[in-house]
Amino acid sequence: MQEHILSILIFFPALAAMLGFVVHKDSARAYGITVAAIEFFLSLWLWNLYDPMTSGMQFMEQAPLVAAFGINYLVGIDGISLFIIILSTFFTMIGIASLTETRRVKDLIITLLFLEMTMVGVFAALDAIVFYVFWELSLIPMLYIIGAWGGPLRIYASIKFFLYTFTGSLVMLVGMLFMAYFYYQATGQWSFSLLEWYRLILPLNFQLWLFAAFFIGFAIKVPMFPFHTWLPYAHGQAPTIGSVILAAILLKMGTYAFVRFSLPLFPDASVFFMFPIAILAIIMIIYTAMVAYAQEDIKQVVAYSSVSHMGVIVLGTFALNVEGISGSIFLMIAHGVVSGALFLLVGVIYDRRHTKLMSEFGGLASVMPRYATIFGIMMMASVGLPLTINFVGEFLSLLGFYKQSHAFTLVAGTAIIVGAIYMLSAYKKMFFGNVTKDENKHLKDVNMTELLALVPLVVITVWLGVYPKPLLEPISHSVEPIVQLMHDKAQTAEAQARIPNLANPEAMNSQEETR
Amino acid sequence: MEITLAHYLVLSGVLFSIGLIGVMRRKNLLMLFFATEILLNATNIGFAAIAHYHGDLTGQMFAFFVIAIAASEVAVGLGLLIVWYKRTGKIDLDIMTSMRG
Amino acid sequence: MLEPIHISLASLNIATLAPMIVAIVGALTILCIDLIKGGLHKSLYVMVSLLFLMIDLGLIVDFGNLFIQNGSVSGMFNMMLIDGLAILGQIIIVAGSMLFIPLALTSKRFHEYNYPEYFSLFLFMIAGFQFMVATDNLIMIFVGLETASLALYALIALHNRSKSFEAAVKYFTMGALAAGFYAFGSMILYAITGSIEINQIAAVLGADHYANIGYVLLAISFLLAAFGFKLSMVPFHTWTPDVYEGSSAAMAGYMSIVPKIAGFIVSMRLFEFLVHSGVVWLQVILYIAVVVTMTASNIWAMVQTDVKRMLAYSSISHAGFVMAAILIGTTQSNTALFLYWALFSFTNLGAFTMLWVSRQKNLLPGQSSDHPFEKFSGLIKTMPMAAIMMGLFMLSLAGIPPFGLFWGKIYIIASAVTGGYTVLALIMALNSALAAYYYLKLIVYMFMKEPVKEYGKYYLVNASLSLKTIIGIAAVGTIFAVLAVNPLLKVITLFVYNSGY
C-alpha cells in the first residue's frame, strides 16, 4: 500500500465521487466530509512516511500510458509538492465541512471531490502530460462550481476563467511537445518524464522560447499581471468554497509549475527572464495592492490581495537560490492557508448578509467580536506579521531576491506597506466605527460549524509562523537539488554566477563557520 | 493551322466556364442541373482529346465513366427535385433558405 | 483478330474485392428480403446490415493481418490497392457505420427507417467509400465517390421533411459542381502525365521535374476545390451546416466522420507526394486553407443558436485541424490523422447520438431548429446522467484531457512540432481555445442555467436501449481512450509507415 499511496491519494477522491452519485442527497455532506477526512488523513500518513532527509523524489510510481509516445503515468513527490498536497486535502476537508450552500449540495460535493483528485494529481505528477491532464481537468470542476453556484455574473466569470487559463495552458502544451521533441532529438526516444527532461541541456535560444511558452501557461494561472483579470471575476462570483479552493490551491499550481518546470528545465532562460519577471512581479505586488485598496467589495479586496501576494511568490521563485525558492514555496502554503481563511471569513459574512460591499458593514467588531478577532488574525497574517505563517515565506522570498537585485527588492518590499494599507483600511471599513445599518445590529457571531473550519486555520497560521521547521526543512532539502541542478546546467556566465553552487565545499564551509 | 491538344483543352476550359456561369446564375434548379451537365461534358471533350493526342485509351474510359456518373446524377437529382416540388410546388432555389447562419 | 486474353485468376487477386462485395451483397440481400416479405420491422434490417458489416470488418481485419506480413496488395489489374491507408480507412468506415446503424432503433418512428431501401442504400454507400479508399486510380475514386455520394443524398432526403430535402438538394447540387471540379482536375493531370493512377502520375511528374508547373497547379486547384468540398474546407464548406441541420442527427454524425475519412485518405494519396515534391505553392495554399478553415469555422460556431449547427461547424474545424496532418505530411502526422479520426469518431458519435436521443418530432412554437441550446438548459437538474454524458463529449471535443480527442490533438500538434511547423502548432493550439468557447456554451446551458419547462418532456424522448448502448460505448471510448491510444498508435504507425506515407 505504501508504494501505491500516491495513486491511492489521487484516485480515492475520484472513486469516492463516483460512488457519491448513489448517496442520498441529505447525507451527501456527511459523505463528503468523511471522504475528505479520510483523504486528509491519508495525506498526513504520507507525510508521516515521507523521509525529510532525502532530497529526491519519493513514492515514485510508474506505469506506461502511451508508451509509443513516451507518456507514462509517473507520479512522485518531494518536499515541494508534499505540503501543497496536504494543503489541498486539508482545504477540501475544511471546505466541505464548512459548506453553507443549500442548493444541490450533493453535486457540489461530488464536484469538489473530483477537484481534489485533480489537485493532488497536479502536484504529484512527474510526467508532463500527466501533469497537463490534471492541470486541465482541474478547470472543469472549478468552472462548474463558479458557474452553477456563483453570483449574478457567474457564467461570464466562469467562462472567462476557463478560457483564459485554457488558452494559456494550450500554449504551454505546445511548449511541452517541443520539449519532448528536443528530448527525442537528443536521445531518439520520446519521453515526457520530467526527471528525464531535467537531464537535457538546451541551447539558450531554445530555452528562451520554451520558457516563454511555459510562462504563458503558468503566468495566466498564477495569475501574473497583466493576465490577472480573470481572477477578480472568478473570485467575485464564485461561491465561498470555490474562492477558497481557487485561492488556496489552484493558483499555487502556477507558481508550483514554475519551480517544477521553468527553473530546472531552463536555468539560463530563467536567469535571462529574471528581471522582466521581477518587474511583472513588482507590478503585481504594488499595482494590484493599489487596485485592492480601491475596491468596494471585501471579496475583491481579498482576491486582489491574492494577486499581490502571488507576486511575492513569483519574486521568491525567481530569486533562484535556496532561500528564495524555499521561501516562495512556503509562502504558497502560507498564502493558501491565509487567503483560504480570508475567503471563508468573507463567506461567513456573506451568508449572513448576502452582500459583500464594505459600505454595507461597519462596526462589526462590536456585533461579532469572535469573527472580528479571527478576521483580524488572518488579516495580520496576510499583512505578513512575524510569527504568522506568511511572514516566514515573505521574508525568505524577499531575502532570496535581495541577493539578485537590491533595488527591485526594495521596491518589491513595499508589499508590506501597500498590503497593510488595503488590508487595514478594509478592516477598518468593515469592523470599526459604529454600527450604522440596522441589519447589522443583530448579526450572529461565528457559529460552531464555522469555528470548526476557522480555528484549525488560525492554529496553523500561528503554529507554522512560530515553528515553520517541519515544513521548511523538507522544502529546503528538496529545493537544494533543484538549485544545484540549475547551477550545473547553466551555460551562460551570468546564469552560473547568479545561481549559487551548493556543491562547492568551500562555500559550504564558510557558511558553516558563520553559523 | 493544325489543331493541337491545346485547342481542345481551351475549348474544354471555356465550356467549363460557361457551365460555371450557369451554375452560379441559375435559380431554377432544373436548369441549374443543365449547367452541371455542361461541366461534365466539357471535361469529356478534354478527356477524349487527350486520349487522342496521347494515343491512349484511358481518357476515353474516363469520359465513359463520366457519362455514366452524369446519368446517375440526373436520376438522383430529378428524384430529389420531384420530392421537393411535391412538397413546395416550386423548384426555385431562392425559396430554399430555411436554414442559414 | 482479337487475341485471346490470358489472365490468371490468381494474379487478379479477386480477394481484394471481398469486403466491398460483402457490403454490396448485404445491400442486395436486404432488397431481396423486402421483395419476399415487405413491411418487416426495421430492427431486422439493422441487424442484417450489422451482420454484413461485421463480416466486412472481419475481412478487412484479415487484410490487416496480411498487410502486416506481406505489405501492400494490389489486385484487379492494379485497380485495387490494399495498403495500410486503405485498411485503416476501411476499418474506420465500417466500424463507424456499425456504430451508427443501430441509431435507427429509435423509440419514435422516423420515415427513413421504415423502408428497407434505406439500409440497402446505406450498405451501397459503404461499399462506395470502401472502393474510394482502396485504390489509387482516379476513375475508381470518382466512381466510388459518386456511388457513395448519390446514396448519401438519398439517405438524407429520406428523412422526409422539407429541411432534409433542402439539405439534400443543396448537398447534391454542390456535389455535382464538385464532381465537375474533380473531373476537370483529373483531366488536367491526365493531360500532363498520360496516366490516371496516382503513383504513375507522381512518377511522371517527378521525372519531368514538374516542368508543366502551370498545369500541375491548375489540376491541384480543381482537385483541392473538389476535396475541399468533400472535406468541408472553407470556402467550400457552406453545405455542411445546412446539410447537418437538415438531416437527422444520426446521419449528421455519420457524415461528420465516415465520408470525411474517405476524403482524407484520397487527399493523402493525392496531395502528399506533391507536398513532398516541394510544390511550395501547395504548401502555402494548404497552410492557408488549414488555418482559415480551423479559425473561421470556430468563429462561426460560436454564434450558432442550434447545437447541431454548432457541431457542424465544429466538425469543419476538426476537419481543418486534421487537414494540417496532410500539410505536414510526415509519417507521424499521417498516423496522427488516423488516431485523431478514430478518437474523434467515438466522441462525435456520442455527441450526435445525444442529440438524436433528444429529437422531438414536431417543433414547439417559437422553436426554429431541432436542437436549440435552450433545449438543453438545466439538463443537470432534470437528467443528470444525460447532462454528464453530453458534457463529457463536449469536453472531449474541446480537447480537455484525458478524454479521447485530447490524445489525438497532442499527437497532431506534436507532429506539427516535429515537422517544423511551429507557428501552425501554435495556431492549432489556440484554435482549441476558441473552440472551447462554444463547447463550453453548451455546458453552460446544461449545467448552469435553469431548465426550460416546455423542453423538459422532450429530452430522451427518442431514447431506446440501443441508443443508450451506443452512448455508453461512445462514453467508454471517450473516457478510456488513453488506454487505447498506445496500441492504436503502434498499429497505425505500422500501417502508415509500411504504406510509404
Added chain:
Amino acid sequence: MEIYLYIALFAPLAGSLFSALFGASPKTSVTGIVASGLLFISFVSSAILLNYVMMGHTVHVEMMTWIAAGDLYIPFGFVVDQVSVVMMMVVSVVSTVVHIYSVGYMDHDKGFNRFFSYLSAFVFSMMVLVMSDNFLGLFIGWEGVGLCSWLLIGFWYHKESATWAANEAFIMNRIADLAMLIGIFIVYWNIGSLQYDVVFSQIANLPMPIITWIGIFLFIGAMGKSAQFPLHTWLADAMEGPTPVSALIHAATMVTAGVYLVVRANPIYSLIPEVGTVIASLGAFVAMFAATMALVNRDMKRIIAYSTLSQLGYMFVAAGLGAYWVALFHLMAHAFFKALLFLGAGNVMHAMHDELDPFKMGGLKKPMKWTWILMTLASVALAGIYPLAGFFSKDLILEVAFVEQHYVLYTVLLLTAGLTAFYSFRLVALIFNGDERHLEHGIHPHEAYNFMLYAMAPLGLLAVIAGMVFKTPYYEMVTHLLPALEYHIHNHTTFWIMTIGTQLFVIAAIAYAYKKYAKAVKVDKKVESGFFYQLLYNQYYIPKLYDELFSKPYRELSRIAWKQIDLKIVDATVDGIANVIYRTGEKTHTMQNGNLSSMLRWMVIGLVVLLVLAVAFTVGYNAVTMRAM
C-alpha cells in the same frame, strides 16, 4: 537563570492569553489582576536577572529553531545582557505600573478584558524585542509591538479618529520596517547570519559602503518606531488610544525601541560616525521641532506626546554621537517620568470626563492633590531640574554634545530644554492652577482611585531618584557592553557655568510659563492668528501635507488603477479580443445565408482564388526560371 529569562518573557504572554480568553465576555476584574500579577512576576524575574547581570554574567539561550532554509538559520534566541536587562527592567516596571493603574482607569470600559489582553501582549512583544539575540527576533518584537500599538490605539474602534490613527501608525511603521528588513537582508547576504554576536564580530570586515548602508537602513527602521521626522506624525495621532497605552507604549517603551536598536547595534554605528552625526542632527532637529509644536498645542496628551518626541530626539543625539550608554540612560529615566506624566494626565482626563483641552480646565490642584504632585514631579524631572532624573540624563546629553564639540547641536538642545520646561509647566499651570474653568461645562472633578495613585507612586519615586541613585551602578554595568566613554567637561569652570546656566535657563522658562498661564488665561488673538502660531498649531502643516501629497494621490491613483487601468485597459483588452472574435463571427456568419446560389458562388470564388494564386505562382515561377536560364 534561564528559567527566570523564560518567566520574564512569557509571563506577559500568559497574562495576555488569559485575558484573551475572556476577550468577548463582560468585564471581569480578574483579568486585570491576573495580568498585572503576571507582569509583576515578570518584573521580579527581570530584577533577579538584573542582579545576576550586575554580577557580570549574561544569559543566552536558544529556545528553538525558527527559520532555517538554505544557509539561513534563525533561532528563537534570547539574550539577557547588560543592555537588554536595562530595557527589561524599564519595560517590566513601567508596564506593571501601567497595568495596575489600568485596572482602575479602564474600570468602566466594556473592553476591559480585551484591553489587558492587548496590553500584556504588547509587553510580551516588547520583551521579545529587547531580549532577542538576533535581528529577526528583534523584528518579531518590532512588528509585535506595532500590532499591539495598532490594537491599542484603535482600542475604541467605534471612534473614527482612533481607528484612523491606528492605521496611520501601523502603516507608517511599516514604511520604516521595510527599510529595516532591507537592512537585515544586507546583513544576511554579507555576513551570512543575523545573530548579534556573529554580526558584531564580523561587521568590521565588511567594506565601508556596506556598513554605511546597513547603518542607514537600520536607522530608518528605528525612525519609524521612534517617530523621528519625517515619520513622526503618527505619534501625536496615536494619543487617541487609552491613556495608559500612551503612557506605556507611546512614551516609555515602544517608541524607544528605535533608540534601543541603535544602542544595540552600536558596533555598527561606531564604525560609521558620519551616519551617527546625521542621526544626532536629526535627533536634535526633532527635539526642537517637536518642542515647538508642543508650545501651542491645546491637547493635553498631544503636548506630552510631542514632549516624548522631543526627548526621543535627545536620545538619538546621544546615540548618534556615540554616547550609547547615555542614550540608554536617558531612555530609562525618561520612561519613568514620562509614563508618570501620562498617567497623571489620565487621572485628569478621568476627572474631566475625557476633556483634553487644558484651556477648559484649571484649578484642579485642590480636588486632585496627589495627581498634581505627581505630575509636577514628573514635569520637573522632564525639565531636568536637579536632583531629579531628568537632570542626570538630559543634561548629560547636553554635555555629550558639548564634549563632542557639536556646538550647534548643543545650542539646539539647550534651547529645546528651555522650551521643554516652558510647555511642561504651561500644561501643569493650565491644568492645576487658575480658575476652575471646567465648572462652566458642569464637570465636577474627583481624584482617581487610591490604588491608581499607589501604582503611580513607584514611578514618582523613580522619577526622583533614578538619576541620582542609578547612574553609577548603571554606568558600571552597561559599559561592559557599550563603549565606556566618560563625558566630563574637564574644565570645571565651564562645567559649572554650563550646569548652573542651564538650570537657571530652565527655571526661567518654568517661571515664565507659570506667569503666563497660572492665573488667568488670556487668549491673545493677535498671536494666535499669527503665522508662526498657526504653523506650530497645525504641526507645520505636515499631516496636511502628507494627506495631500501621499494619502489622497494614493487613493486617487488606486481608483485610477482599478477603474481606468484594470477595468478599462487590462481587462478590456482581454474582453476586447474575445469580443472582436465574437463580433467577427456575428458579422461574417451571414455569409452562410442559406441560399444555394450563393453557396455555389462561394465554391466558384474559392476555385477562382485558387486559380488566381496558381497563375500568379506560375508566372512568377516562370519568370524566375527564365532569369535563371
Added chain:
Amino acid sequence: MFEAIAFYLFAALTIAMFTITVMTSQALYALTAMAAGMIFISAFFFILGADFLGVIQIIVYTGAVMALYAFGMMFFDTTRTVVEKRDNPRVIFILGVLAATLVVFILVSPIISTHIEANYPINAAMGNSETIGLILFTKFLVPFEIAAVMLLVAMIAGIVLAGKKMDKSLTLMAEEEIALMSATQAKPETEEGAH
C-alpha cells in the same frame, strides 16, 4: 485542314448552344440547346476517333438524360418562361470570365513532357469499340461494375424519392397517427409487398 474547320465549327456551335443553355430564360430553348450541344460534342468524339464515346454520348445524353429532363420539365411545369431573380449578375460574369481566362492562360502553354506513355495505346488495327471493350472488361472491370452499382443506387434512390412512399412523412407524423395509418393501410401494404 478539314479537322481545323470541323473543330472551329463545332467549337463555335457548342459554345453557342451551351451559352444559350445557360443564358436563356426559356426552359424549352435551354433544353433544346443543351441537347444540340451534346450532339455537337459527340461530333468532337468522332473527330477524335472515339467512336464508341460518340455513340454513347448520343444515346445516353440525348436519349436518356434529355428524355429525363424533358420529363422533369413537364412534371415541374417549367415549359414557360422561367422567372429567375438575378442578384449581382456582374459578379457572376466576372467570376466566370476570370475562371475561363485563368484556365485558358495555363492551357495555351504547351505540355512539356518526355515521360508520357500510353498505358492502353489505341490500336489502329482494331476498331475503337473493340479496344474499348477489351480494356473495359479487363483493366476497367471493377469500375465498370461499380458503375453498375452506382446506377443501381441511382435507380433505387430515384424510385424511392420520386415514389409514393415519400408522400406521407413518418418523420413529421405523431406516433399515434402512424399507428392509425398502418392499421388502415395494413391490407394494401401487404398486397404491395406481395408484388
